[in-house]
């Protein structure tokens with residue numbers, strides 16, 4: 001039986017070198033952008049249609065008066081039951097049995113329902129393009145099809161990113177927690193979050209203490225697969241309404257874009 005693949009991100013190993021950011025841009029042929037540091041030294045400050053992966057920097061005050069640095073990769077969670085795919089009226093987004101949630105440019109009608117549905121605020125729109133499309137991490141599905149690991153995984157010099165079958169990675173994550181309980185927060189983010197995801201995280205402290213819940217790492221979703229809500233909503237909306245609604249939403253978004261960018265910059269960091 002084919003097992004779904006996942007990536008285990010052990011943030012306690014990350015040194016913040018951003019090699020994975022560069023590898024991601026290089027493999028996906030993403031444009032270089034003028035970016036700025038956030039107040040916590042993250043750069044870029046937020047994901048975009050040209051940034052599928054970014055390292056969030058966090059400095060935490062420790063009880064002994066010292067500070068500790070934490071570096072956390074932010075990217076698509078590749079949900080087991082993705083909300084983005086559940087609301088796409090033309091099936092442009094799809095969860096593959098191998099793990100990645102992939103996107104088909106040719107099917108997309110630009111309604112941007114996936115952007116609104118994703119609880120992790122991952123899909124980004126190519127606002128500057130004449131024929132704008134949705135962009136996000138693909139989990140290097142095309143590399144996986146060739147038997148290769150994602151480009152970020154092959155580049156990481158510290159072994160922060162472990163690629164493999166999801167059940168094996170969960171086993172490994174709990175082995176690490178069990179063998180070094182003082183080093184790890186005793187929870188694997190993504191194991192059950194939103195019904196489970198193919199992006200899994202180990203952290204030294206809670207996501208709340210890392211200040212990650214305000215930048216898209218949701219801890220309020222419980223174990224409920226998010227696709228349930230999308231399918232329930234879509235079953236009540238006829239296709240024409242979706243298309244017209246998408247156009248209206250699109251116009252609304254275009255007018256609001258400048259304010260939105262500023263809001264994103266304030267929110268992420």
Ligand code: SF4
Nearest residue numbers: 076077079082084118
């Ligand atoms: S994180 Fe968002 S974009 Fe990624 S698979 Fe889940 S719902 Fe889709």
Ligand code: SF4
Nearest residue numbers: 014015017018020156
């Ligand atoms: S390449 Fe590895 S160590 Fe460097 S920032 Fe990415 S995850 Fe961290």
